[in-house]
Amino acid sequence: MPSLLFERGAPGRGATFVSDAGAAARYLDAGLLRADLPLPDLAELEVARHFTELSSRNFSVDRNFYPLGSCTMKYNPKLNEAAAAFEGFTELHPFAPDAGCQGALQLLWRMQRALTALFGMTQFSLMPAAGAHGEITAMLMAKKHFNDIGEGARNVCLVPDTAHGTNPASAAMVGYRVNAIASTARGRIDVAALKRKLGADTAVCMMTNPNTLGLFEDDIVDVTNAVHEAGGLMYYDGANANAIVGLCRPGDMGFDLLHLNLHKTFSVPHGGGGPGSGPVGANKKLAPYLPQPLVIERDGAFALDWGSQRSIGPVRAFWSHFLAVVRAYAYVIVHGVDGLRRNSELAVLNANYVRAAVKDVLAVPYEDFCRHEFVCSAEALKKKTGVRALDLAKGLLDAGIHAPTMYWPHVVPECLMIEPTETETKATLDGFAATLRGLVELAEAEPDALRAMPLHTSVRRVDEAHVGRQANKGIGLRWSAEQGAV
Amino acid sequence: MYTPHTPDEIRSMLDVIGAPSLAALSAPPPGLEIKVRLDVPPALPEADAYAHIKAMADEDRAARMVSFLGAGAYRHYRPPAVGWFATRSEFLTSYTPYQAEASQGSLQAIFEWQTYICLLTGMDVSNASLYDGATALVEGVIMALHAKGRRRVIISRAVHPMYRAVLQTYASGMGIEVVELAVGEDGRTHFTSSDGASQPADCVVVQSPNFFGCIEDVPAAAKLAARCDGLCVSVTAEALALAVLKTPRELGADIALGEAQSFGLPLGYGGPYVGFIACTKEHVRRLPGRLVGETTDVDGKRAFVLTLQGREQHIRRELATSNICTNQALCALIATVYLATVGSRGLKAIASANLARARELAGALAGIPGFSLAHPTPYFNEFCVRTPVAAAELASRLERRGFLAGLPLSRFYPALGDLLLVCATELTTGQDIAAFAAAAREETSHALAAI
Numbered sequence: 037m038p039s040l041l042f043e044r045g046a047p048g049r050g051a052t053f054v055s056d057a058g059a060a061a062r063y064l065d066a067g068l069l070r071a072d073l074p075l076p077d078l079a080e081l082e083v084a085r086h087f088t089e090l091s092s093r094n095f096s097v098d099r100n101f102y103p104l105g106s107c108t109m110k111y112n113p114k115l116n117e118a119a120a121a122f123e124g125f126t127e128l129h130p131f132a133p134d135a136g137c138q139g140a141l142q143l144l145w146r147m148q149r150a151l152t153a154l155f156g157m158t159q160f161s162l163m164p165a166a167g168a169h170g171e172i173t174a175m176l177m178a179k180k181h182f183n184d185i186g187e188g189a190r191n192v193c194l195v196p197d198t199a200h201g202t203n204p205a206s207a208a209m210v211g212y213r214v215n216a217i218a219s220t221a222r223g224r225i226d227v228a229a230l231k232r233k234l235g236a237d238t239a240v241c242m243m244t245n246p247n248t249l250g251l252f253e254d255d256i257v258d259v260t261n262a263v264h265e266a267g268g269l270m271y272y273d274g275a276n277a278n279a280i281v282g283l284c285r286p287g288d289m290g291f292d293l294l295h296l297n298l299h300k301t302f303s304v305p306h307g308g309g310g311p312g313s314g315p316v317g318a319n320k321k322l323a324p325y326l327p328q329p330l331v332i333e334r335d336g337a338f339a340l341d342w343g344s345q346r347s348i349g350p351v352r353a354f355w356s357h358f359l360a361v362v363r364a365y366a367y368v369i370v371h372g373v374d375g376l377r378r379n380s381e382l383a384v385l386n387a388n389y390v391r392a393a394v395k396d397v398l399a400v401p402y403e404d405f406c407r408h409e410f411v412c413s414a415e416a417l418k419k420k421t422g423v424r425a426l427d428l429a430k431g432l433l434d435a436g437i438h439a440p441t442m443y444w445p446h447v448v449p450e451c452l453m454i455e456p457t458e459t460e461t462k463a464t465l466d467g468f469a470a471t472l473r474g475l476v477e478l479a480e481a482e483p484d485a486l487r488a489m490p491l492h493t494s495v496r497r498v499d500e501a502h503v504g505r506q507a508n509k510g511i512g513l514r515w516s517a518e519q520g521a522v
Numbered sequence: 523m524y525t526p527h528t529p530d531e532i533r534s535m536l537d538v539i540g541a542p543s544l545a546a547l548s549a550p551p552p553g554l555e556i557k558v559r560l561d562v563p564p565a566l567p568e569a570d571a572y573a574h575i576k577a578m579a580d581e582d583r584a585a586r587m588v589s590f591l592g593a594g595a596y597r598h599y600r601p602p603a604v605g606w607f608a609t610r611s612e613f614l615t616s617y618t619p620y621q622a623e624a625s626q627g628s629l630q631a632i633f634e635w636q637t638y639i640c641l642l643t644g645m646d647v648s649n650a651s652l653y654d655g656a657t658a659l660v661e662g663v664i665m666a667l668h669a670k671g672r673r674r675v676i677i678s679r680a681v682h683p684m685y686r687a688v689l690q691t692y693a694s695g696m697g698i699e700v701v702e703l704a705v706g707e708d709g710r711t712h713f714t715s716s717d718g719a720s721q722p723a724d725c726v727v728v729q730s731p732n733f734f735g736c737i738e739d740v741p742a743a744a745k746l747a748a749r750c751d752g753l754c755v756s757v758t759a760e761a762l763a764l765a766v767l768k769t770p771r772e773l774g775a776d777i778a779l780g781e782a783q784s785f786g787l788p789l790g791y792g793g794p795y796v797g798f799i800a801c802t803k804e805h806v807r808r809l810p811g812r813l814v815g816e817t818t819d820v821d822g823k824r825a826f827v828l829t830l831q832g833r834e835q836h837i838r839r840e841l842a843t844s845n846i847c848t849n850q851a852l853c854a855l856i857a858t859v860y861l862a863t864v865g866s867r868g869l870k871a872i873a874s875a876n877l878a879r880a881r882e883l884a885g886a887l888a889g890i891p892g893f894s895l896a897h898p899t900p901y902f903n904e905f906c907v908r909t910p911v912a913a914a915e916l917a918s919r920l921e922r923r924g925f926l927a928g929l930p931l932s933r934f935y936p937a938l939g940d941l942l943l944v945c946a947t948e949l950t951t952g953q954d955i956a957a958f959a960a961a962a963r964e965e966t967s968h969a970l971a972a973i
Contacts, residue, residue, distance in 0.1 A: 041634050041862050052871035053599060053864055054948045057878035060766040060870070064877065064900055068737060070768050074641055077865035080603050087631075087859055091612035094627035098611035111524050112615055115568055124579030129591045130792030131929055133921055136584025140791045143578050146563070153560040165653035165794070168835070168847040176695040205835035205845035210695045214840040254551045282560070284550035299848075307852030308628035309618035309812070310651075311794035327691070349691035353594060353656035353684040353781070354792025366575060370523050372565030382525050384548040385532065388539045405539070405547060430623065439621050444836070461526045462535060493623040495819040498827045500622075503817035507829045510803030512815045513647045514637040 050077035105441035105453025108300035116363035141338035156287020157317035170295025170314030171206035177325035238268035250406035260290025279408035282377025302364035313360035382458035393469035409455035423479035592945025629826035643778035644771030645800035650812035655781025658797030666725035678711035680732035683934035709736035709897030729757035744774025786860030796853035810844030875948035876903035886959035904945035
């Protein structure tokens with residue numbers, strides 16, 4: 037590995053960037069000041085080499101096929117980046133008076149409206165910072181709603197066993213007891229099991245549709261009706277919304293609340309794990325509880341509105357991940373409804389095409405066509421050769437292909453979850469299928485070869501157990517002058 | 523627009539799949555088709571879309587005004603090198619580094635961020651970043667709650683009002699009692715007053731410099747925390763102050779958190795920014811979100827990997843320490859490249875420039891008849907000035923003359939209608955200050971004449 041920044045540089049190197057104002061002690065009592073600032077001083081070229089070298093040790097969509105299920109690693113158009121770099125956006129202070137921010141406010145307002153239409157809701161808040169943040173926002177809204185109508189005793193959140201881990205974690209944060217619902221042999225929620233669990237304690241049922249197996253919950257209207265009859269709310273996790281934009285709407289399915297991931301469906305780059313953007317939509321009943329401020333339009337002027345007495349309040353310091361929303365808006369405006377629908381259709385096409393190309397070597401446990409992603413299982417391969425889904429994933433890395441999502445959802449053993457997205461060419465998909473088939477063949481002939489992979493990445497398999505034991509003691513999580521990484 | 527499929531390819535793919543048409547393959551179950559015309563603007567060609575968005579950006583007059591606004595979002599110099607390296611496609615278009623072998627670049631950068639945050643705060647461990655300063659505060663409070671289990675938080679009223687509002691949003695849903703401490707005439711918190719603050723609590727939260735710009739007596743907050751058998755949580759909304767002030771650790775904090783937007787991130791109308799959170803070793807397992815550790819690969823090569831994932835939602839589900847999934851990786855990377863680029867020399871020089879400009883601004887404003895500095899307390903780069911007319915009216919008059927005058931405190935503290943919170947950074951010039959003071963003098967006399 038390249039040295040850490042802290043192992044580079046030399047005292048006295050570097051630059052000051054601004055005209056000299058003397059030492060801090062000129063302005064503040066010494067008793068308030070820190071003794072030293074032990075950060076490395078580097079020449080700009082050292083910084084350039086360091087980060088350019090680091091960048092070469094990453095897989096990325098611009099360089100690698102990235103069929104990572106549930107993450108929608110589609111191409112991030114560069115128009116988005118140009119739009120987010122306009123100075124009228126980057127240099128705008130969140131506390132500037134509304135009159136001076138009409139462009140930004142108009143963009144936010146237009147985005148609220150577009151999402152409201154596309155997903156069949158009454159109102160959207162663009163405030164939540166990420167998907168999980170949208171989830172906790174919605175749980176806070178649900179809880180406040182139930183308190184307001186005198187049903188604060190409702191405290192059970194129903195979550196299918198295929199759900200994202202954030203769903204139960206978000207529900208638990210507001211004190212909801214999480215009750216998991218099993219899936220059927222068809223890979224859908226067991227509606228009968230769900231109905232047995234409904235009652236006076238039901239607060240929310242959280243669902244993803246299509247679910248994380250890539251299958252449309254075809255009983256969804258039955259589910260939302262039953263939950264509503266029991267007095268509960270339906271929450272739509274928008275992680276898989278890339279399968280449905282312009283085709284159908286959570287509002288029409290009966291969902292009361294939802295979040296989207298603009299960094300998945302609306303092509304905001306993932307950035308190595310954030311920043312995301314997780315807008316929350318609500319139907320008429322729940323809209324007054326949305327976080328505020330919302331953006332409103334009045335006589336052609338746009339404004340931040342703090343007017344809802346029932347709002348849960350703000351969920352982050354300022355109004356949105358604005359520059360992420362700008363990127364998503366650029367994506368919406370170059371596509372329109374027809375283009376967005378086309379993208380969803382092609383995402384479904386690409387997923388089914390890969391599914392058809394690999395299903396004879398890796399079992400696909402559900403017969404139906406998939407939506408934007410599918411799962412396959414290496415269980416048979418493991419029984420026969422000892423080679424696991426993990427080994428296949430590592431083998432793909434050697435071929436320059438990012439690993440699919442693995443070992444989740446838990447209902448499928450040795451699971452690989454594959455989501456190609458709509459921006460990949462047929463040739464890339466053909467190459468991926470051929471590589472995966474080649475790895476399965478290799479596993480059967482030479483299982484140890486798979487277990488040794490990857491060979492060609494910047495590092496090979498890493499020791500996770502050791503670092504975990506150290507980290508438990510607070511060791512190995514940073515560099516220090518005395519001991520290197522401590 | 524960005525999809526590659528030719529009609530021939532679509533046909534041959536459908537044949538392989540065995541589906542009659544694209545529409546049939548992707549249609550929802552019967553009854554769920556969209557039956558209304560969706561009110562979404564029609565598609566624009568890319569060139570038109572660019573112009574359309576640019577026109578909106580150009581409407582933002584406030585982005586071009588001479589600004590003295592801070593209040594949790596700061597205008598600082600961003601060396602061009604920072605954006606150049608940090609937004610390389612290899613970083614920008616990668617996913618969360620779950621696959622260590624394919625993500626060493628992102629992982630090492632996060633490890634470096636964690637180290638920088640520890641060096642700046644004096645703490646032992648830092649996580650991989652959080653959404654922003656306000657949500658970092660919430661997560662810090664939840665850490666303290668997990669440590670103490672009392673569901674009672676003591677917080678200074680001089681903590682950023684938006685941070686407190688966000689805490690209140692969560693506290694209402696989570697059944698946490700929030701006790702606020704009053705602020706004295708000197709702009710600092712009364713940590714010694716006994717009202718409501720003598721019973722056991724999970725933590726005492728202090729911000730320094732606080733929302734009024736005043737450097738707080740953090741050791742007094744730590745003492746109160748000890749009396750309440752709680753943790754001391756230190757908040758920093760202007761991370762640049764960490765370059766010169768005593769570290770939160772030295773001052774007695776157990777958890778140090780805040781907002782690092784000042785390290786290379788644009789104002790961006792409020793986001794995305796980047797929250798940080800760091801703590802002493804004993805609380806490492808209570809940290810929320812991602813953590814990167816150093817290890818080796820099978821060949822003994824240095825490597826970095828996500829660790830302690832047993833705390834996180836994708837493993838523990840409803841038992842996780844937090845529901846957080848993403849962090850702000852790209853924003854943390856920008857901050858890391860910023861800190862690498864400016865180094866200790868640059869950061870100290872920039873911090874000193876902030877100290878200097880803020881004092882020039884204070885001198886110029888205090889020279890206006892009827893104006894005075896509100897608090898006799900040391901400050902970093904922002905402070906409150908008392909105005910002889912309502913601060914909100916003065917700010918709105920100055921806005922018409924092209925100045926963002928600062929934040930009238932009446933927005934969050936109705937009793938403080940004559941206070942204006944102003945900020946100067948290394949980007950504030952002597953000419954800006956002179957022009958602003960002259961305009962403030964004129965507008966004040968106009969306003970007084972109108973009364």
